[in-house]
Amino acid sequence: MARIGVIGAGYVGLTTAACFAHLGHRVVCADVDEGKVTALRRAEIGAHEPRLAELVAEGLRTGRLAFTTDNGEALADAEFVYLCLPTPTGENGEADLSAVHAVLGDAEPDGCVLVVKSTVPIGTSDDIARSQRVPVVSNPEFLREGHAVDDFLRPQRIVVGADDESAARSVLALYPEAPALVTDRASAELVKYASNCFLAMKLSYVNSLAELCEQAGADIGDVTEGMRLDERIGAAFLRPGPGWGGSCFPKDTRALLSTSDGAHVDFPLLRATIDTNERQARRVVEKVREAAGPLAGTRIGLLGLTFKAGTDDLRDSPALAVAGLLADEGAVLTGYDPCVTADTGPVHVAETALDAAHDASALVVLTEWPEFAELDWPAVAAGMSRPVIVDTRNLLPADKVTESGIRLVSTGRAAD
Structure with missing residues (x-):
């Protein structure tokens, strides 16, 4: 089984870390929030997400899951490093990548595959690849809140973007079997945005239809x-x-x-x-x-x-x-x-x-x-x-x- 480092213990990072540990991988998950890390070491997740607390407790009990505030500890000896960092809306609507840049500025991955799981603008993973000495893979998440564990362990699809076929296939092999798309990094990034925006469009469309129904x-x-x-x-x-x-x-x-x-x-x-x-x-x-x-x-x-x-x-x-x-x-x-x-x-x-x-x-x-x-x-x-x-x-x-x-x-x- 693989040695995996996860940077970021938010909704996506914690689910990724706990589920990979459940699948038998050894995972170290890092986060800058000391209070959060202390709580996670007690299997206190602080979020309403079915089964997630159980998997965190299981990972801690088996020794396959550990939490730290030191990014270097998560990177040490890792075969795969997952970036699961927040990308909130910036001043002009663009994604704020400051957390991603801060992590990569503090610690440079070495001897691993760097996996960008954060939702990032098209071209971000290519930009990261130009500054790194390791293979960089885009692997967007498709986790629904309230169903995150089930979505991870029984995924509808897995999307992997890379210019290194071997790195792409190695990331794909970490997951349960599911329909998979291996493509370039920019396309993988756009799949995530395109999917969410299409679903938002359906909801706006049906709400406009509802208004029309009321009048007609x-x-x-x-x-x-x-x-x-x-x-x-x-x-x-x-x-x-x-x-x-x-x-x-x-x-x-x-x-x-x-x-x-x-x-x-x-x-x-x-x-x-x-x-x-x-x-x-x-x-x-x-x-x-x-x-x-x-x-x-x-x-x-x-x-x-x-x-x-x-x-x-x-x-x-x-x-x-x-x-x-x-x-x-x-x-x-x-x-x-x-x-x-x-x-x-x-x-x-x-x-x-x-x-x-x-x-x-x-x-x-x-x-x-x-x-x-x-x-x-x-x-x-x-x-x-x-x-x-x-x-x-x-x-x-x-x-x-x-x-x-x-x-x-x-x-x-x-x-x-």
């Missing part, structure tokens, strides 16, 4: 069901919502647009994808205002604060974008989320969904946690000052909700 008297559920039956379109990412967010889609769409602008390539479809998404929060607020009346001093309950169900991630959450706009109009916000316990921005976080609904003039479903569909609707209605729910996800059972005396405002369906 159509039903978005039936429209998307008809679309799903076409195998060329597929079923995924065809549910309307309050917008897309999280750690990847917002920064990746902006980064690809920045790259396109820099290459003098007009990409109006991607620009419209971003613009459409930025309108979604305002559309939700309009619906809440119509349902609850003037928002100044009005109590509004929020169900869901994370950017999607199955994670505790609040980064670029559309739920928080909606909350911010509601607060700007003077609404008093109480929210509930299974993975959020502390007050977040303008939202006071309640202990239960019923507490969030108590005395509210409107209840807004913003994150698609399955448990929200199973609430005690008579109890919800009894606790609200005005029994009306704005369901941005079309998650709730309409018949049970309305039978309880609650007015339900859905998405992509004609108003009551």
Whole structure:
């Protein structure tokens, strides 16, 4: 089995390190955050990700996984070094590569294959290769939050980009068997951006369709069901919502647009994808205002604060974008989320969904946690000052909700 160094113990780096150790490789994972490393040595991962804590504990117990604050320790004797560093959005929308450059400036890999797993602009791995004495491979990650371990251990595809066929094949051999693409580094980098931006485009498209359905008297559920039956379109990412967010889609769409602008390539479809998404929060607020009346001093309950169900991630959450706009109009916000316990921005976080609904003039479903569909609707209605729910996800059972005396405002369906 291989000796692997992983630089960065964030969401991608930690999953990569723990899963490689589970597959039998020996892994040293480095991170500059001393507090995080200390917690990881106790198998405390600080994130809601199914099975990840178990794999970290397993790796520590077997001795196949170790954590350090010293990048040199992760590089020492490693056959493969994975760069799993953050690339947040810069001032002009471009990806900020300062963390990547800082690591490569501090310690130069030697005698290994350097694998760039961070999401980086097209051409970055080629730039790195020109400054290194080791083979450089682009190996983008395709890990969904809430499903990261399963995605790593049972990947839909593995993409490897390199100008060294032997290095590419050696990286590919580390993974479980899966459909694989071996290509050049620039193409591998673009696969990641192209995939995320295409999914974001589908979500923006279906949200625009939902708006049209509301005006035309159509039903978005039936429209998307008809679309799903076409195998060329597929079923995924065809549910309307309050917008897309999280750690990847917002920064990746902006980064690809920045790259396109820099290459003098007009990409109006991607620009419209971003613009459409930025309108979604305002559309939700309009619906809440119509349902609850003037928002100044009005109590509004929020169900869901994370950017999607199955994670505790609040980064670029559309739920928080909606909350911010509601607060700007003077609404008093109480929210509930299974993975959020502390007050977040303008939202006071309640202990239960019923507490969030108590005395509210409107209840807004913003994150698609399955448990929200199973609430005690008579109890919800009894606790609200005005029994009306704005369901941005079309998650709730309409018949049970309305039978309880609650007015339900859905998405992509004609108003009551």
